[in-house]
Amino acid sequence: MPVIVFASPKGGSGKTTSATLLAGELAAGGARVTIIDADPNRNISEWASRPGCPEGIEVLSEVREETILDDIDRAAAESPFVVIDLEGTASLMVSYAISLADLVVIPVQGSHLDARQAARAIRLIENQGRATRRAIPYVVVLTRTSPALTPRTLRHVQAELEGAGVPVLDVQLIDREAFRAVFSYGGTVAGLAKHGLGNLESARVNARAFAASIVERLRQGRGAAA
Numbered sequence: 001m002p003v004i005v006f007a008s009p010k011g012g013s014g015k016t017t018s019a020t021l022l023a024g025e026l027a028a029g030g031a032r033v034t035i036i037d038a039d040p041n042r043n044i045s046e047w048a049s050r051p052g053c054p055e056g057i058e059v060l061s062e063v064r065e066e067t068i069l070d071d072i073d074r075a076a077a078e079s080p081f082v083v084i085d086l087e088g089t090a091s092l093m094v095s096y097a098i099s100l101a102d103l104v105v106i107p108v109q110g111s112h113l114d115a116r117q118a119a120r121a122i123r124l125i126e127n128q129g130r131a132t133r134r135a136i137p138y139v140v141v142l143t144r145t146s147p148a149l150t151p152r153t154l155r156h157v158q159a160e161l162e163g164a165g166v167p168v169l170d171v172q173l174i175d176r177e178a179f180r181a182v183f184s185y186g187g188t189v190a191g192l193a194k195h196g197l198g199n200l201e202s203a204r205v206n207a208r209a210f211a212a213s214i215v216e217r218l219r220q221g222r223g224a225a226a
């Protein structure tokens with residue numbers, strides 16, 4: 001049912017990583033998830049073709065600007081969760097996906113330059129909202145943060161976002177080797193143990209908390225809409 005769109009015009013902000021972690025955690029919890037891989041680089045499709053992709057995950061790769069609205073409607077009718085990964089530029093495909101989103105997640109790394117790009121994403125979401133005459137819920141997720149400290153630049157970005165009234169997810173995605181490694185080996189963080197990666201528990205806890213927080217946002221959004 002709910003359509004969760006990962007969007008930011010900033011390349012490399014963490015869209016694909018956070019979308020994959022979310023889908024992996026939802027599937028680990030027993031949910032069926034359709035991922036629409038709307039990035040022509042097809043990073044998620046490549047990840048899903050490797051061993052260890054959870055059973056509950058289906059990936060749609062052949063999406064085009066002309067078909068994406070139908071693809072999203074069909075996936076939302078059939079699947080309990082639809083996760084959409086978009087390319088890091090503005091395009092009609094990006095606008096279409098945002099227009100059907102129940103929640104747009106905007107990954108932001110802790111620098112002023114990243115926060116400026118997030119502001120562009122928010123303008124696009126608000127414009128799509130105007131065009132479709134509904135408020136499209138969105139949230140910023142701070143990514144690649146340090147587990148140990150909050151650098152001054154990140155604190156500045158947090159203050160800027162708060163000052164602008166931008167909703168920020170209460171869980172940050174920490175910079176973890178495991179979050180890179182899932183793309184090398186396939187599968188989810190939980191499956192990385194057999195490849196000899198260490199410190200997986202902290203990464204798993206973080207990914208799970210991230211997914212739980214997104215699900216809670218969706219629940220709140222539904223409540224507000226009702």
Ligand SMILES: Nc1ncnc2c1ncn2[C@@H]1O[C@H](COP(=O)(O)OP(=O)(O)OP(=O)(O)O)[C@@H](O)[C@H]1O
Nearest residue numbers: 011012013014015016017088144174175176179180
């Ligand atoms: N939480 C994280 N921990 C460790 N590495 C991360 C994390 N998030 C992202 N990365 C790394 O940062 C780089 C960019 O991330 P990703 O590909 O997810 O961004 P993107 O927004 O999808 O990029 P693009 O705009 O090119 O599609 C990748 O090398 C990825 O492995």
Ligand SMILES: [Mg+2]
Nearest residue numbers: 015016039043
């Ligand atoms: Mg990407």
